[in-house]
Amino acid sequence: MFNPWVDKFVRLLGVLLILGIVYLGVVIAFATSPITTSVGYQPIQPVPYSHATHAGKLGMDCRYCHSTVEFSAKASIPATQVCMNCHKTILPTSEKIVPLRESYTTDKPIKWVRVHSLPDFVYFNHSAHVNKGVGCVTCHGRIDRMDVVYQAKPLNMAWCLDCHRKPERYLRPKEYVTKMDWVPEGNQQSLGEKLKEEYNVNPSTDCWACHR
Amino acid sequence: MEAIRQREIDNAVDDPIHPPLLVLGENDFATVTEKVCAVVEQKRHPTSWLIALGIAGSLLFTLLIMIAYTVGVGLGVWGLNVPVAWGFAIVNFVFWVGIAHAGTLISAILFLFRQRWRTSINRIAEAMTIFAIFCAGLFPAIHVGRIWVIYWVFPYYPNQMNMWPNFRSPLLWDVFAVGTYLLVSLMFWYLGMIPDLATLRDRATTKARQITYGILSLGWRGSIRHWELYEAGYLILAALATPLVLSVHSVVSFDFAVSLLPGWHTTIFPPYFVAGAIFSGMALVVTLVVPIRSIFKLKDLITLHHLENMNKLILTTSLLVGYAYAIEFFTAWYSGNSTELFVFWNRALGPYAWAYWLMVFCNVIAPQVFWIKKLRTNIICMWIISILVNIGMWFERFVIVITSLHRDFLPSSWGMYKPTWVDILILLGSFGLFFSLFLLFLRFLPMIAISEVKGVMPQAHPTENTEIEVSTKLKEAFYNHELRSANTGVSE
């Protein structure tokens, strides 16, 4: 009924099955990884604003525009007024800032597209982090090198917990939170442990720390 | 109709010296094979089978629609609410897991106890077990509401939440216990079926059957070298399944017993649940086997002796369950805890007293008729009692879940539980799932373990002397010839 090639074929199928399961695991792992699904989101903004120019070249502090970051949950998108602080007189007629002028004269906010968006059941607080020595760059990447901002970090739960469980690997002195190119002098581990003690950093890993 | 009129032979005798025959009538190996295979091999589907499948299939279809409705709209379509946040889904889950216990009891425990009468019903009971676990597993899955995140109950990697299941939770133990039980039962069932699938393969007349059963039987050729491994393995599987079956319902009972709720928080729960599970499982076996043996003309193989033995087990477990009901009240009284006492008063006399007394009648009072031999060997009587027991055991879980929850510590939050039409259709639908699978099994797989039945037939144990003296003549017959050149591969 069955010829001997069937047995060979079954053995081959067995090998293929094992390979197939491994392959499927690899594909699922990579396809569902937030590095594939989340990182690299780079929406087109209504104004071709460049962080690389303002934060990078001009060296403006993040907090000049995102002025609520230290005392509020939100870092806040700056009001048009803040842009016009300079652009009233610098490049006031530039093509690029047409929407800016329109917003300024009509009193209608610019519809910036949000890049870093956590699910609505996650309550993240910026002030809690920047006041305890978590740098902007840790979660947002090198914004000062981005012409158009994109999501640089996965921002998934495992990634959050990675730091919440062992914060000393990421802490920096408070005065350097906005400094994009800060690197620890010496050992990050020992510095982090010192700062953890000094700032009393005991991040919660309870569910309700973020899901309220 | 001829099948129904088939003569009933009374072999329900209890004589340890002359045990009753397990295969009746003028049967030899070939007719046993023929009788079991005929069910699978008949060209046309029996009308009764088609009607049954039609009913079961439409119930299954209802189930699928209701699951889609529940998942699509949300659990709000069920009758769950505070204070009764565990309702039909858990009742049905425990009910079906309980049913699932008969298979392994008959296949494994009775096997270890050398109860040879298990052979003709073990396959049916094992199939029942597997399909019942499917039904049981369905309920926790849809109860999570968002069925697509059910994978959270398993430890998996890569893990994007960096979280693991809580291995100290009885609910997770349940996942492992029921999952293990399903896999072990499947292996047990399939392993036992391999020789019979080979029978179907060898009898196949069409290419399609030959290939299908050929693949399923894995090239089984009945070699005694294989039988040796098979028997060693089967015994070990039985030995493994026995503690497993006891653990499964114990773990299910932990879901209740480890919570701090009067009515649930009792140490008697594990044995109480296991006894109840075997009780309900045996009852469903009787419910199923009684019509099957007439419709498929298998009265020679599934005899009154088999049925009587099962009824005795039902009677025994009924007494165990009745004892548990009584001791629960005793514990409540003896504890002196007013909350505990209230729960049990409320059970027997509260708004759900009707369910409680229905349960007591079906599970404790009705099976007592089996003390009378005439009644326990009466087909109609045992069939009715077995159905009553099934109803009673469903209500037992209803009573445990609902009456313990509906009046909790705070009288202001007391409430009643009313299932919605979705709840009821899902319960009915689960029977559709069970019976659809079961009917397909009856028609396409060997429902009786042919090779095992042959092993308990008198023909398999020759009474004549099988010792043999090897004479020199015989030895010569095997050895007295020159070694031929082809044998050594050298040409002369």
Next chain:
Amino acid sequence: MSNSKKVSLSIQEAQVERPVCLLAEFESVAGIIRATKAIKQVGFRHFDVYTPFPIHEISGLERMRVTIFRWFIFLSGLSGATVALLLQWYTNAFNYPFLVSGKPYFSLPANIPITFELTILFSALGTFLGILFFGGLPRFAHPVYRSNVFKRVTNDRFFISIDATEPAFDPIKTKDALLSLGASTVDEIYGFPPSTYLLPKGLPYTLLILVAIAIVPLANIALIRSKSSPVPRLSIIPDMDKQQKLKAQAESTLFIDGRAMRLPVAGTIARGELREDDHFYRGKINGDWATTFPLTISEEFIKRGQNRFEIYCATCHGLDGYGHGSTAKRAEELEQATWVPPSNLHDATVRARQVGHIFNTITNGIRNMPAYGSQIPVLDRWAIVAYVRALQRSQRAKLEDVSLEMRKELEARRKG
């Protein structure tokens, strides 16, 4: 040469012609038991017996293998227990120490159920797979199937096959011997023809196509990872990711201005927001610019001022206050006609300003300088004023302003 080739060919042919085994059929259980016992006693090894159900009288051919098989099951069970304990320890006590009601992270009693279940599961898997593995199953093609009578082996007949590999095997003599043992028939079983060993021709191509298809998803993932996309991120399970609630700075269709964030109703003042302290909130005392700070100045306060100054002011006025901030430089580079260079904070006019006036300038702007009242909280504005004062002072400091020790150091530095 040609001669020897011919000989070897004929041997091959002869081997193809030779039966691989003899298959003897028996009709009764007693017959097969006797025959098997006889063959065992005669000393044959390369034989097999086929029966429709196990017959214990003739088992025991594979004692060694069964023993190994049992040990294999034991090891499977042991590995199940190990996996379970490691899994529970790693997940709940090591990788994510999971605290439940203050109980220990890893305690055996709580871990028994899972360990028990996995031990059983692994043993059962070991048993099932062991039967297949040690029995050489599945084996779909076996020469004995080539006999037509063999089909009854799963029904009511019993068979013995003696392999041609048995040293004393002889197709004719062995057949006679088997018949003398009571076999009803003895068949010569031939091996499969060589052509039946060949896998289907299309197989390599099918495999190749499968591999090609398998590359597609991986390549796709690699492509996604290598570039950014303006399409919103993919949420695999988007439950409640986007809820019907308004978050800060979100859009709302409810209000005509489209903003979710609302201003207080006109003419109302929130509690604690009356701001009646003229000195503190507006830098004025009785309508005149205040010349004093509304609070005591500490070194810490000035440092705070410096920090804020560097964020908000230095970009135009420069870190030193001379008006050469990065933005100012950039504007000059671009030769902006509308651009007015920022004031030098060390000018006499600025130095002469009252602190209340400077506070007001930060709050409401002056000439081309925009208002920073919305960006900088009141207290921080005062801190900046304090720092501006310190900055101004620093540029015209005298040697007497510093402590004696510092003086020495400064003088030493000037010389060196």
